[in-house]
Amino acid sequence: MRCNKAREFLSMEMDGMVPPDSTVELEQHLETCADCQEYRSDLLLGKRLLAATEPELPENFDWKLQLRLSQTLREAAGDAAFPWEEKPSDAWAWLRNFGTAAAVGMAAILTFAIFVGPNDTSDHFVADSVGANPAAAVAEGGNDRLPLSRQIRFNGLQVGGPMQRQAPGMSLTPVTGSRLGLDRGWSGGNLEDLRIINRLRAENRQLTSALLKSQLQLRLRQAQLDTSAQKALDLEK
Amino acid sequence: MNLSRDEHQQVNPSAITGDLREIRDEDLIVHVQNGRRKAFDEIVSRYKGRLFSFILRMVKDPDLAEELTQETLIRVFVHAGKYREIAKFSTWVFTIATNLVRNKMRQRSRRPRLVSLNPAPDEGEMPVDPPDHEADSSSEVEREELARLIQEATSQIPEKYRIPFLLREVDQLSYEEIQQVTGLKLGTVRSRINRARNRFRQLIKPLLRNETLLMELERIEARAEAEKGNN
Numbered sequence: 001m002r003c004n005k006a007r008e009f010l011s012m013e014m015d016g017m018v019p020p021d022s023t024v025e026l027e028q029h030l031e032t033c034a035d036c037q038e039y040r041s042d043l044l045l046g047k048r049l050l051a052a053t054e055p056e057l058p059e060n061f062d063w064k065l066q067l068r069l070s071q072t073l074r075e076a077a078g079d080a081a082f083p084w085e086e087k088p089s090d091a092w093a094w095l096r097n098f099g100t101a102a103a104v105g106m107a108a109i110l111t112f113a114i115f116v117g118p119n120d121t122s123d124h125f126v127a128d129s130v131g132a133n134p135a136a137a138v139a140e141g142g143n144d145r146l147p148l149s150r151q152i153r154f155n156g157l158q159v160g161g162p163m164q165r166q167a168p169g170m171s172l173t174p175v176t177g178s179r180l181g182l183d184r185g186w187s188g189g190n191l192e193d194l195r196i197i198n199r200l201r202a203e204n205r206q207l208t209s210a211l212l213k214s215q216l217q218l219r220l221r222q223a224q225l226d227t228s229a230q231k232a233l234d235l236e237k
Numbered sequence: 238m239n240l241s242r243d244e245h246q247q248v249n250p251s252a253i254t255g256d257l258r259e260i261r262d263e264d265l266i267v268h269v270q271n272g273r274r275k276a277f278d279e280i281v282s283r284y285k286g287r288l289f290s291f292i293l294r295m296v297k298d299p300d301l302a303e304e305l306t307q308e309t310l311i312r313v314f315v316h317a318g319k320y321r322e323i324a325k326f327s328t329w330v331f332t333i334a335t336n337l338v339r340n341k342m343r344q345r346s347r348r349p350r351l352v353s354l355n356p357a358p359d360e361g362e363m364p365v366d367p368p369d370h371e372a373d374s375s376s377e378v379e380r381e382e383l384a385r386l387i388q389e390a391t392s393q394i395p396e397k398y399r400i401p402f403l404l405r406e407v408d409q410l411s412y413e414e415i416q417q418v419t420g421l422k423l424g425t426v427r428s429r430i431n432r433a434r435n436r437f438r439q440l441i442k443p444l445l446r447n448e449t450l451l452m453e454l455e456r457i458e459a460r461a462e463a464e465k466g467n468n
Contacts, residue, residue: 011431015405017412042438045445050391050406052457053384055293057286058303065281065307072311 001029006036014043060233067229074222262326269317277314284327285310287408288334294391294403295338305341309334328417331408335400335418342396380457383450390440394433401426402433 001009006029012018018026030036257265257279268276288309293302312333320329394402401419404410410418415426444450 007435008428008431011434012427014434015412015430017427039438042442042445043434045451046434046437046441047406048454048458049383049387049441049444052454052461053380053387054286054290054407055299055302055384055388057289058299061285061289061303061307062281064303065285065310068307069311069314072315076315 001025003029003033003036006030006033007039010036010040010043013040014047060236063229063233063236070225070229263322266313266317266320266326269314270320277317280313281310284313284330288330290407291331291403292334292338294388294407295396295399296341297388297392301341305334305337308337312337324417325414327408327410328414331404331410331414332418335404338400339396380453383453383457386444387441390437390444393440394436398429398433398436401429402437405430 006026009018009022009026013026030040257275260268260276260279262280262283265276265280269280285306289302289306292305292309293299296302296305309330313330320326391399391403401415401421404415404418405412412423412426412430415421415430416423419426421429438445
């Protein structure tokens with residue numbers, strides 16, 4: 001047996017893992033190899049040194065653990081009790097909020113445009129057709145922009161112009177029909193609606209006040225708990 | 238010694254009967270799952286020392302080691318419901334501890350280090366500095382000093398060897414348990430422990446030939462034996 005292999009077995013021997021069929025061979029090697037004998041005694045000494053220098057736990061370890069555990073449980077209970085409480089904002093929250101606001105805004109504009117536009121029974125889109133001869137239209141304007149006289153009109157509002165590009169060949173089909181307006185939202189003049197709003201506001205105020213009171217009491221209890229725990233720690237010291 | 242799941246389910250979760258110290262870990266955690274705080278206290282008393290010892294030898298910083306030990310135990314409590322007896326309880330606990338230690342060490346290594354302007358010898362090649370007994374032969378090597386030297390030597394073993402080495406030497410986990418904790422193959426666990434022992438031997442070699450230190454070691458062992466007898 002070579003020294004490398006013997007040393008591998010010596011490490012395994014410390015854990016009682018030497019294969020039985022290698023034990024005799026290992027012992028034979030050790031009888032003739034002083035270096036490996038020294039290696040074995042060094043490994044055993046190293047193990048003894050590690051065991052003898054086992055670090056001691058810091059003082060008040062148990063107390064600190066109990067405090068941390070209580071805190072963790074309190075936080076968990078807090079999350080369950082006040083799930084609506086504001087969490088610390090993260091770095092990208094503003095971007096998400098902005099995105100949401102932008103999406104809501106666009107949806108509102110579209111809704112307004114489709115459902116609450118002027119009562120116009122004429123064609124909704126008035127577009128001088130460029131589809132018939134797009135090349136001519138481009139040639140007329142000197143570029144691929146529509147000439148001023150052929151801007152797209154949307155419910156009477158001008159949305160196209162010199163700065164708006166129109167792909168050659170594109171044409172908007174006129175839509176005819178009556179206005180699709182629906183009566184949505186609050187009437188504004190309805191007294192019943194106002195009463196409901198006022199009642200809901202009053203309820204909201206009451207709930208907010210109760211919540212603040214509970215939160216205040218909770219913080220007070222937390223402070224009392226921390227103080228008594230600190231006193232206990234001081235006493236132990 | 239793992240019991241089957243059928244045997245595991247025979248634990249009466251409604252009450253703790255008998256001495257808590259007699260109950261095995263896997264049954265204690267069932268009681269913790271059922272909200273028995275005393276069972277958790279028993280787990281803490283069994284594991285706090287072993288965990289602290291392992292973690293301190295990994296991170297070297299006593300405050301950080303204390304924090305991570307507590308964090309491990311808190312996670313055991315909070316996630317007790319997730320433990321299933323497909324592995325030994327000690328394996329589960331040390332897996333949590335090892336993951337916490339690895340994360341912390343990764344965070345540390347990402348932080349920029351302060352570099353000394355004084356040239357220092359290569360850390361990997363630097364042996365542990367033995368106490369200078371020529372200069373002060375009357376001074377006794379205290380346990381703390383010995384512990385510091387051993388800690389210094391341990392921390393110079395590369396992390397990937399140190400974890401299985403400490404799990405084996407300090408926490409007495411079997412090769413199979415270390416395999417489960419680290420996710421390594423059994424052969425790799427064996428060879429890493431072997432390499433770590435070899436490295437550790439090289440690092441403490443100056444201490445091993447020091448007579449005063451060996452006498453101190455014997456004194457420490459005798460004291461420990463006497464304390465064990467008193468308890």
